[in-house]
Amino acid sequence: MFSLILVVSAASSCAAQKNMALSALPSDIRTQVEAALSAAHIGDTDRSRIVEAIGNDASAFALLFHEVRDVMKKDPELLRRVDKSVALPANFVPSDLVKLDGVFPYVVSKKGMQLRAPARDALVRMTEAARKEGETLVVSSTYRSYDYQKTVFERNVKEMGKTEAERVSAPPGMSQHQLGTAIDFGSITDEFADTAAGRWLSANAGKFGFSLSFPKGMEAITGYRWESWHYRYISPAAAEMQERFFLGVQQYLIEFLAELPH
Ligand SMILES: [Zn+2]
Numbered sequence: 001m002f003s004l005i006l007v008v009s010a011a012s013s014c015a016a017q018k019n020m021a022l023s024a025l026p027s028d029i030r031t032q033v034e035a036a037l038s039a040a041h042i043g044d045t046d047r048s049r050i051v052e053a054i055g056n057d058a059s060a061f062a063l064l065f066h067e068v069r070d071v072m073k074k075d076p077e078l079l080r081r082v083d084k085s086v087a088l089p090a091n092f093v094p095s096d097l098v099k100l101d102g103v104f105p106y107v108v109s110k111k112g113m114q115l116r117a118p119a120r121d122a123l124v125r126m127t128e129a130a131r132k133e134g135e136t137l138v139v140s141s142t143y144r145s146y147d148y149q150k151t152v153f154e155r156n157v158k159e160m161g162k163t164e165a166e167r168v169s170a171p172p173g174m175s176q177h178q179l180g181t182a183i184d185f186g187s188i189t190d191e192f193a194d195t196a197a198g199r200w201l202s203a204n205a206g207k208f209g210f211s212l213s214f215p216k217g218m219e220a221i222t223g224y225r226w227e228s229w230h231y232r233y234i235s236p237a238a239a240e241m242q243e244r245f246f247l248g249v250q251q252y253l254i255e256f257l258a259e260l261p262h
Contacts, residue, residue, distance in 0.1 A: 021055025026062050033065070036259035042252050050252065053245045061245055067237040072257065077179065078118065079234060081258040083251065084166075084223040087173035090146045094180035097143055105131050107138045114143040116180035119233035123183065126208035135200045140229070141184035144177035167225045176213060181233040183210075193228035201231065206243055209236040211250045222251050 022034055033054070037047060054061045072079050082088055097114040100106075106127035115123065127137045144152070150172035156165035169175075176182035185201060186192040193202070205212070211234050216226040234242070238253065246253040 021051045021058075024055050024058035026058075029062060029065055032260055036256050039259040040252065040255035042255070046247060046249075046252065050246060053247075057244070061241075064237055064241045064244070068235070068241055068257070069260075071235045071237055075118065077116075078181065079238060079254060079257050080179065081254050082174060082176055082179060083254075084170075084174055086258070087171075088146070088178050090173060092173075092178060093145065094143070097180055100139060100142065107136055109138055109140045113139065113141070114180065115183070116143075116233075118235075119181040119183070122209050122233050126205065126210065129204070129208070130197070130200055133200065135197050137197055137201070138186050139183055140186060140188055141177065142182070143180040144175060146172050146178060149173075149175045149178060166223075167219070170224075176230075176232050179232075182213070183231050183233075184227075185229045185231065188229050190226070190228065198228055202228075205231055206239040207236065209233055209239050211239050211242055213250050215249070218249065218251070221249065 022030055025033060037050065042050065068079070077094065080088075094116045096117040098117050098120050100108050100113045100115060100120065100123075101111055104124055104127070106123060123139070130137050149170065153165060153169050153171050156169045159165075160168075170177075186195060186197055192198040201210075202212070210231040212228070213230050213232045214222045214224040214227040216228075219225050232250065234250070234253075238257075242248060242250055242253040246256065
């Protein structure tokens, strides 16, 4: 009996702590943060960790929150949710695609690749920084149209069956590559993680606003097996928010942002 009382009181004090953690947020954002965190598909344990991280540094979170909201206001597509539950329309084509051909510090593996301008600019900054440290980043795949993604996915289904094809590639409309802000680097194989470029990106990409979309061991959350080579440009402020408050998980951050009032 005594131990039961202990358990009950520990549980309720834990719930009280959770609420207290978010009550440290300024009142103008607290309600929307609470609502978005409950609406996003985040398991209880991870949600508690996120709430705790926010509560531990509420003023830093509030500052970043306003920065990220600003990014979303200026560029509504940059942090748009695209995954296995939310698809882009077939006719979605980013309006500011630019070619990567020409004299840039990065190496492209083929001609005619395109990215959205903000992602290309960030890529130039990142590869210049990498080059100063002796690393060359090779860009292997960038923007893909709905139709091109359809071809890739259908080829994979034919070669490996639907279940496996869905682990390693997105059905048309569900690929981050259609946003024009995702980049596949290097060999596009697991070995990339252990190359110098792969290690450099893992340590530094966030500073330039890039985020690893499908980390190791997160298939249940992201819907995709680990892709050490696939980065999405989300802006430096959003990348910092992801690292400091969303357990480093892009899927959590994007789902949370998608639930905020527009
Ligand atoms: Zn990719």
